Amino acid sequence: MEILNSKFQPPQLPAILHRERLFRKVSAISGKALITVTAGAGYGKTTLARDAVSRLDIKTVWIRLDPRDTDLMVFMACLESGIRRAFTGLDDHHQKSSPEQSILKHNPRLVLKFLRTLEKTVQKETVMVLDDYHLVQENKTINEALELMLLHLPAHMHLILISRREPPIRLSRLRSMNRLIEISEADLSFTFPEIKDFFSKIFNLPVTDDHILELHEKTGGWAASLVLFRYALKGKTQGEIETCLLGFKGSHRFIFSYLEENIFETQPLETREFMMKAGLLSVIDPEFCNRVFQITNAGIILGRMMEDHLLIFPANENQTLFIFHHLLKDYLAEKLSLEYPVPELNALHQRIAQEIEPDDIFEALFHYIEGRDYDDAIRVIETHELKFLLEGKIHFLGKCLEKIPGTVVENNPKLLFAQAKLFSYYGSPREAVLKLQTAYSLFKKTQSNEDMVKCLVDIGAQYYGSGYVKEAKLLMEQVLSEVNPSSATYIVAMTYLIFLAAVLGEFDASEKYTREAGEVIAEYPDFERCVALALINTSYAYKLYISGDFEKSRALNEKLLKTVLDLKAESVLPLIYYQCSATSAALGRFETGYDYGKKGIEICEKINLRDSKKGWVHIAVSQNCMGLGRFEEAIDHLNAGIEIFEMPCNRWGLANARHCLHQVLVEQKKPDQAKELLLNSLDIIDGYDVIITEGILENSLAALLIQEKNPEEAMDCLNRSRH
Template sequence: MADTVLSTDRSGHPAAASLLSTKLFIPQAGQLHDILPRPRLVERLQAGLSRRLTLVSAPAGFGKTTLVTEWIPHSPRCVSWYSLDEADNDLPRFLTYLIAALQMLKADFGQEALAALQAPQPPAIEPLLTALLNEITQTLPEFALVLDDYHLLHLQAIHAAVAFLLNNLPPTMHLILTSRADPPLPLARLRVRGQMTELRAADLRFTLDEATTFFQQIKALPLPAAQIKELERRTEGWSAGLQLAALSLQGLDAAGMAQFIRDFTGSHHYVFDYLAEEVLQQQPEEVQHFLLHTSILSRMCAPLCDAVLGKAEGGGMKDEKEILSGSSSFSPHPSSFILEYLEHANLFLIPLDERRRWYRYHHLFADFLRQRLTRDIGQARVNELYRRARLWHEQHDSVEEAINYALAGRDWAGAVKLTEQVATSLWSSSRYLLNWLESLPPEEIEQSPDLCIWYTTWLMLGGEFNRVEKLLDTAERLVRASSQLSTLAGVYVNRATAGFLRDDARATFENARQAMTYFDDENRFVHPRVTELLARGYFMQGELAEAERVWAETIGLAQAAGSQRTLLFVRAAQGELQRTRGKLRQAAQLDQQLLQLIGERPADVIKIKALSRLASLHYEWNQLDQAKEYAQQALDLAGQTRREVFARSVYLTLARIYGALGETGKAFEVIEQAKALAQRMGGNYPTVEVNASQVRLWLAHSASSPAEDAGQGLTAATSWAEAQRLDLDGELFYEDQLTHLALCRVLIARRRPDPALRLLERLLTSAETAGRMGEVVEMLVLKALAHQAHYQTNLALAALIQALSLAKPEGYIRTFVDEGPPMAHLLLSLSQRPSAINRAYLDTLLAAFPKDEGERMKDEESPKVLHPSSFSPQPLIEPLSKRELEILSLMAQGLTNIEIGQQIFISDQTVKVHTRNIYGKLGVNSRRQAVTKALALGLLAGD
């Protein structure tokens, strides 16, 4: 069985040495004397070799595969073959088989690519394909590759890989696809460029001349021309229909043939059912029994058929000598004689290898037989046949096929047992596991804690968090009732993962900590993932230093364990970390690198989030077209992969883009879409994030609307604020920060700046201490607006100067512009102050305001020009040293003590000593106060 049973390596990918070789053999179309030569079509295939692609596309039964196999002996090129099936909807498996097909031309082809595909974490696909194309050009002769039954593939990543091959195909290679439907490939472009040959149903239909040759010469049926014409008309040249008609006409006299043709009518489906019954009924009883009872098998060999039929090795079958009087072969398996008979009788049996060991039925014929079987013997006895097939495959180490038969036969206990055995090995690369789990009744999954855990891993990616919670609760109850408490690590890991995906900081952190307590030697492989989740929990609670420390620990653990997936999660976190620190340019660079690293890997959620962050970053830089493009890419990916629930932040960025473009109606529509996704996801944070964005949009709409409409947005925002019932002077929690900032905006808009200022001071202290300088910029902007609302212009400009000093190096724009007219007035006032901040940056910000906003400012009374004497505090008694000024400048850029020390090559302890001296000389108690006063004194002139 080693050469025919598909096994997997420890990554879950097909092992190169154990591929199904039958998938790579060119099918035998039948006996040569039964095949109608079709030279007109063979010539078209021959002519197509000068182009990149030949597409043979037509419905079932039109002879697509038969035509290509007829052409192969005439081909001047070598031909390699790959028979596709549903199981090939896995990119690493598809590429492994494709390489194996090319190894039929050169045995050592693609060794490096195979090794990469069998690694625990597959490589990026485009570089791998590029290497394969180069190797094809350098090492293979001119050849054609046939991908048979391409319609069975539906994985977008495979279509993308084939499209890449087509776009870069070397002249020595030609691709032939047979398919029941047009594949999602760039066919239009190939067609326009003359790079594709097409053969469709209209081409494949038998002409009247071909039908005449088929009946009179190939099948030796003495039909008159009128009857052949009638059959050709009624079948519309459908080759399967004509073949079935010929089988049914065998043995009839002239009157019987005429009667048959007169009664012959109906659609293809009806015709097939009618003729199949006629064909079946004309077979000996033993053959009918064999056909019906083996129709449950997706592929068959004699020993497997014996097992399903209950025949012992060496046993005989009733009347087999009469049935097979012409047989020339011997086998200890009774079923081998029937298989030989079926092949000789052309009863829709298709050999899958050159040794005639493995076969399958024509798909349409098998469908009919299975329907007939269930009708004749009932589902219970059919299930018994599936059970026998399952046992045989299990005994021959073909676990995947065994599971499929267990599920088909509703052998739930057997399916659960086998799935538990292979779940870990298949998780990393195969969707078989999900298909199996979804085929099991829920009550069966709920009896297995392992399957509950595995199933929730998939359900989370679909955003089905309510089901996730219930299944994990069930798994925990089952585990605690047993002695296998180490399994609880999996329960808590998935709860932490669900918390991360739902943006629930506490759930992520607490469940990751719980998971750490249940490690043992059997589940140590999840240790890197748990530490990554713990770091994520710290980050989501605003503790950046702790998050970075634990992420560094995670990298070491993941590298030691070879956990590429965990390393990918750590890489994904770095862009978020730098964005929170206010390092926008570095964040964008990291996210771009992350997207290149992901490539075609199955990391949809990470990719959606990275695209979302890039949309947000480009929005901040006022690059609205690019921001919109990234947002659309994220939404397209979410839709294609059914990960829409994770696109909430994308919609929120899109709402801000529409708001900036003045399309307020669209902005509110998008907010509603985000709200629906937040409700579907559940949890607190998604709703908080959407509400905060909606408040911001209400207030922006209120500020830019005519007087009669302005009150509506402010009223809605006020109603929301009153419903929050938060104690603005109570203990601060990071999870409340979005709500607090939204409340500050409402208070400022309502001309109640005092409580907003008190809250902002506390929020600023917390953010500065943790190094969340990106948040500090927004808070300082709000502080400036709060002082402005209090008519404290000097204090407003001082806060604004500090915000600008942090924002300018990273190119912040929308954080200022989105605040509308009040911020425009502040910036204009500041621009009239000499040596306040970089003038070019101020001009960039002012130019970003809408034109009508600028006109409105000109029409209004110009704001009072502030003179340095009215703004500056008293001069210093003791001047700052050169080193202290240098450190003060780095403070203004938001650097930590450690980062400052690294920048100027001194220890962080020495930085602390200088900082204390700076505070004393300036008469302040914090970094922010020091920077604000230094700016006011002109010690930190804009650059």
Template sequence: MINPIIATKLYIPALRSNVVLRPRLIERLNEGLHRKLTVIAASAGFGKTTLASGWIRSCGRTACWLSLDEGDDDPVAFMIYLHAALMAAAPNFSDGMRKLLQAPQPPPIEALVRVLLNEIASITHPFIIVFDDFHEIENKSIHQAVTLLIEHLPPQMHLVIVARELQHLPLARLRVRDQLTEVRAADLRFTISEATEFFEQVMGLSLTTEHVAMLEDRTEGWIAGMQLAGLSMQGHADAGSFIRSFTGSHSFVLDYLVEEVLQKQPAGIQAFLLSTSMLDRFCGPLCDAVLRLGNGEKETNPGANSEANPEANGQTTLEYLERANLFIVPLDNERRWYRYHHLFGNFLRQRLAQKQQVNLSVEAAGEGVNELHQRASKWYEQHGFVLEAFHHAAAAQDIEGAAKLLEGEGMSLIFRGMVIPALKWLNSLPERELGARPSLLVLHASAMLMTGQISGVEQKLLAAEQLLQADAFQDVNTRDLIGHTASIRATLAVSKHQPDMILAQSRRALDYLHPDNHPVRTATTWTLGYAHQLQGDYGAAGRAYAEALANSERIGHVIISFMAAIGLASIQEAENLLDTAAGTYRHALKLAGEPPLPAAGVAYLGLARIYYQRNDLNAAEQYAKIALPLSQQLEHTDRAVEVEVFLARLLLAKGDVSGAAARLAKADHTARQHQHVLQMPSIAAVQVQVLLRQGNSAAAARLAAKNELAISGAKCELAQGNSAAALAILELRREYVEAKGQPYDRLEVSVAQAVAWHEHGDRAKAAAMLTEALVFAEPGGYVRVFADEGLPIRKLLREIVARGAGSSYRDQVLAACEAEEQIGKQSQEGNLGQEGKDRTKPRPIQASEPLIEPLTGRELEVLQLIEQGLSNRQISERLFLALSSVKGHNRNIFDKLQVKRRTEAVARARELGLF
């Protein structure tokens, strides 16, 4: 569930009918449309927003707008509003990312941006998007995400950033590439002619050129200063005298003029301005609620002059303020929602806080600041704006109210994309307040976990448990909190791949959690399934996934449904139920939307494996190639490596041994670089196959032993003529998988045993073992598990079919094995050198050894520069390395690639696909 968005944040600000046109700046902005980025940056009050809104209304392109504030300084909230803003550019814009944002723990913002970039590609017409008040964003991850967006910006999209300052975007690099248009304070300052037009058309003042020049000089072209000066001069008969006495810095000018403006307003208007200043944006009914207008509890006279009706409500007062030009900005065309000019609003809030600090009654507002915030919080809560309600409750120091809103009704705010605001508030609480509330401690731990602050989570949980242990009665709320702490610990154990800990904490969580706490219970059930799957208990894992799937679909949690469906399909696949698994994977893909969520790559890879086993290699390749870019969007996971390993296996099935080796080299390098240790055995298993195809059984055996690969080790023993040793290994492996109840693993062992008995000379046992495997495999339609084994399986199948024990399924398997024989011959010929084409076995390729010891990241950099023709000295200058270090890297590269010179290194690297 996502908190309702505020639609007015997406509206292009309306222009006044008498706005000063600035053709010199409009022309500059139009000229920059061919670049990626336009930046309009200057201090407050320079007319940045007015210029941007005026330009995009006249430039002829589709445009969308996003007004940012402090509440958007959260990655998920920022992406929610960015996605909503883009809907203005394309009404049929895909909604695939929304499902990601609904997850209990959405993906990193960089992954979300990559999804968004793919969705933007569907927009065919050119358009502009404006980020207004971008200086409100301080979160480094958002800055990095926007940098990523700029770097990969589609050509049809132009980004405009309006801000007071920009310190975290790569502007220097964009300048060098001529991808940046900048409008700064010096450009925004009013010229004499623009200032003259402003005073005449906007402020209704007839000033001499001399007076305008004096004001332009005193304010340095600062538009807000001129507006404030114009408002003050409206009550002066001698404009010249006022201008001559007008001096000071921007800060002094602001203080002086706002005092002049505010003090000249009726008491009721002053009360209204001060009391509503703590609202970021407001409408008439909200102002009524804050001031308690219209219900008889309070009488507030909004003004005593002819334009301010004493009986006016919030809406009519807002309309009066707009007509009076009192720094109020309409946010929609219907004039329902407004905000104060930032400087004016800041000033009003400072005055309100000053009165509160000195313990004076707030003369104008008549209320304490906290009470005003509480009323605003109540109104927002009643109208479904939970985040705004929480914000004002926190500002009111209403810990109970803020805690209640944070906990939510059935789902906490931290599960609705509001982790950062919640965490900021929790971090701000005094230790005595936080430490006295176990529910807040648990939520604090949960928020820290979701933002990756793992180190402090256990401390919060222990503090909460100490308080909960003191509750002798352990009511339902206490038990639910205990369950939540266990669920958090289970998630911590998931990150460390500790199945025993995950299992224990998940069970404890489900025992204690309240039956109605569906979000946490559903997530914990899924975690329970993950633990069972890590342990190889497929039955228990399947039941847990099925339960999580049913519960999540019932409560409408699409992401959890999607994850549970993928988990369930993987169990069905492991149990040889390929038709059922394919159906479940396809169901998951329906939940993934269009374009699909990045995690859909897991489902596509599952379908690829199924089609591979049924020997439809083209379909398998198509699904895998869809899976790869999706999986690459999943930051900090090993999913992309898993796809690369599958593609290497597919290349091997097609006879492309060198291509498979190259793909494995890259997968191995990535896995080591990012410490994806769980993928190392699967990489090693396919590397063993490659080495055996290359005739290097010794290296294959070492690799199998190093990674404790039983079946791979048995194949290596067979390759070295040790059939008895192979049979012993496989018998132990069979006992293990039968005890674990792992059907596919048992099938794989049976096929390997058939080959081993054949090589051992016992053809009867080999035929019996193969017949058993065929019976076991036929319901699932497996083919590749046999075809990948080569000549011994072909011979045994021919004998079985010749004895009349054939079937359409066995004929299909035999046909695939016969085709595999042809592929094997072609591969063998490709591995023979010019001097060895008369040999019957492929020669060993010594350069395959580096697959076990890949190049480091720095060595790859050096190798790429060698490929570009740079000398050692040029490489040292380019990489800021000592010349001796470059030479040392060269030696390592040559050793790993087993070459002696640069040209050979480049050729070998190309063969391995390292460039």
């Protein structure tokens, strides 16, 4: 995932007032883990932090967060990238994919990996500034990651958190340890002496003490209103200043009118038109503006705005990219919506999206949706589905879909299908099925048979994710005759059928489906054939494993692993790592199996996978942990797997996880608890026809009954396991 350099550029400040009372608070950072700077828009949070760290003799890593960082893996990648750039001058994240959330209760490795990077890389006093944290704090896992990080930060490493809202993280421990500095909205409000210095020393404006007192009363010391009032006073006489003061109100609702009168309307028409359009961009590139806005002088206009200090700031060291102050952006967005008819505004968003799509599909998707071009939005989602997954932008994709009116989504089967994919990735197959059923009904109205079949196959996949293995197989079999053999849907259906038949103990059927798929795939073009074979053989390797042919399964999985890594088909890797790990455990190669399993969990986190496949990887890791005598670690992985299986109520997965947990209890000399787990597991899969799992559970129960000297019941269990 490539991360732009501008993300790590501290803001370049104009002439500012050095606020000594606040600087003293920040300068006490030594020995502190965290400084929070929390206030509403326009209180000078970023200005204070930038001024303070520039005056301290301390290494600074500045990270400007944005809404696309709301996925945990993206967030952590930004932090690590910022550290590497600051201390090594290098950053390898542009060569790697880096996505979202893990359940930190069981998987703190992302944070621990970052902390190890800090230990190796950061050897001197350093502060990391996370600007605009409010844009990402709605994600609970990011807050949890930050809490864990703060508990283990090296003593010479400090964080400054800048946010418009109180960060939802637990700070009581840091407070009790005196490792926290809190700067609030009240702290940031300008005092009478600061307002006086601001106007007299910085801007050399003739404002009397009475004027200052009145300003202080009217503004409450709100920095934004003071800055804007300064623009209003430019070139004014004493009498005119008093007139301005009479009409001045410093509250937020008057800011836009001041921007209108003192900044926007003072510009020529050409600049006003440019400002409104450029306000739509997250970063303003003059060449990009020339192309999209069909002008030739964007650079000149931006240069004049910089000279006039019109709330514009450089976004990089070379001053070739720019950003507007957020208050100006908000004003310009409202102004644009008033000045431009909706069709013209939509067309502008669409031009931006078309121009930016080759370089940034995420920004393009945002503008397609803002421009109500839902067809192109759907195209981007469909075309780059895997890219959203691999780069950890699942949460971002969800937020984009939320912006599409519900009536549009509910009447667009392709958007419903995309929503179903999101639910599936997040481990909520039941919600996914509801979306797919609605999508199917809409496709049926338009007689879109190929899409109808695609929905049914995906519904079957969700049945499996919920533990309804038999139902999933039946549905796949019913639609198979309607699937075009040359389509990707055919390969998906056959991949599932080979796998599901094996799970149900129907090994002959699994073999038959494998042969049929192989005959069809033989006619595919080279690349498509290679990908299709990898998918089919992944399921066939599971059939070999579950039928007890561990050595053949191991050999096929290791061959598949190399193929899939060469193809960069990372979405297939979790199952392959699971099978490599599970077969290694069956063969007694526990260290190898453990390593495979850990890689499987890492890839699940990387591609943001939280469905049952991740649960199975945890089970495989636990099996190898038991072989290595690491029973506590095995329990941690089993609990993580159980949590994943419980969300969709995947009974088959839960039964297997609890069977492994019973093995730990046996080793810990707790036979009664182990027996209770087995009985519970048999109960929850009763009637689900997963005979292999039933047989494994019955055999294990028989072993415990023999230990209890209860041979008759043990024999009953063994007899049941044969059926």
